Amino acid sequence: MIAKGTGFVKGKKQVAGKKLAYHLKYLQYRPRGSEETREQRFFFNAAEDHVDRKMIQEEIMAHTSRAVSYHRFVLSPSQEEPILDWMEWTRAVMRDLEHYKGQALHWYAIHHTNTDDPHIHIVLAGSGEDRQTGQPGPVKMLTKDKSPNGHDDWEFLRARGREHSEYEHYQYLQETLKELDREDMLPQQLHRSLTVQQHEQNSIHKGLER
Incomplete structure (x- = not known):
């Protein structure tokens, strides 16, 4: 599971607004995957x-x-973390982030399938409301080395992304397939073992006959 910042914008509001407009348009209209339609970009x-x-x-x-x-x-979940519903998965992860930060967050997302690894792009507003007092405050996305309490927001997102994926089910299926493969190999192993035993017994009999 990859969760990483692709940049943040600060400074004059007018300049930031223009950058945001360009970024949103880019996310919506950037080259699409071979099976992706324009209507799927929302x-x-x-x-x-x-x-x-x-x-x-x-x-x-x-x-x-x-x-x-x-x-x-x-x-961006890994192939071992299948997603059944990308929209609901994103909402669950971001809902967890709200509780983790104790803030009501203003975010917007879009799903891209134009690479081998489908992923979600998120734009998160720089201010959110305290979930208890309702007072607005800055929203910070911090790494462990910059966090005053040692928390890492990106590690949290990676963990929650995996938790809300089908990772556990995927692992169960993989173990089941391995077990079936082992079971399929048992008759072959038994046949080889019996063949070896028979060969050894034949060798012993021939030795006794001499």
């Missing part, structure tokens, strides 16, 4: 399945902080 969030790109820009820019305007990152 943004979604915690509550809505389809969100207009311009509305996203307005919403994100309405929730910036002095520290950062917005974050960009990617969630």
